[in-house]
Structures are given as C-alpha cells and as structure tokens.
Amino acid sequence: MCESNVYLRKDDDEKLIMENVAAITPVAENTFLLKGLLGESMEVKAIIEDINLMGHKIILKAL
Numbered sequence: 471m472c473e474s475n476v477y478l479r480k481d482d483d484e485k486l487i488m489e490n491v492a493a494i495t496p497v498a499e500n501t502f503l504l505k506g507l508l509g510e511s512m513e514v515k516a517i518i519e520d521i522n523l524m525g526h527k528i529i530l531k532a533l
Contacts, residue, residue, distance in 0.1 A: 473507050473526065479519060480532040488512055491528065500533055 473490040490507040497503045497513065504512045516530035 474521075474523075474528050475526060476504055476514075476528045476530060478514065478516060478530050478532050484529065487514065487530075494528070502530070 473492050475486055476488045476491050476494075477484050478487045479485075488504050488506060488510075491504050492507045493505040495503045495505070500517055501513060501515050502518075504514060506512075514530060516532050518528070519531040520527075520529040522528070
C-alpha cells in the first residue's frame with residue numbers, strides 16, 4: 471500500500487492527525503486537504519516539513 475500517516479508538529483510536540491492518507495492536495499497558501507483511503511478528509515493549515523516515503527510518514531509544521 472502507498473498510504474502514509476500524517477503528523478502535525480507544533481514546537482517540540484508531534485501529533486498523529488490522520489492515518490492512511492492517500493493524497494495531499496494544496497488548496498490555498500499553506501493549506502492542504504488530506505484525503506484518506508476510506509474517503510475521509512481534513513483541511514490543515516501548515517507547511518510540509520518532511521516526507522518519508524519509505525517510512526510512510528509525513529510531517530507538517532503547524533503555523
């Protein structure tokens with residue numbers, strides 16, 4: 471499978487915000503729409519800090 475877990479980092483805290491994310495679409499400046507494998511979605515205001523494809527982990531930095 472190609473899905474990844476998305477974490478939101480704020481200061482030194484890292485929190486899992488969505489599992490099994492299949493797509494990330496930019497919708498505005500520093501705003502992304504996360505789309506899950508089962509159709510769920512979430513809009514997040516952040517910047518991309520790290521993408522680890524082998525580890526299936528994406529880290530967004532909160533603004």
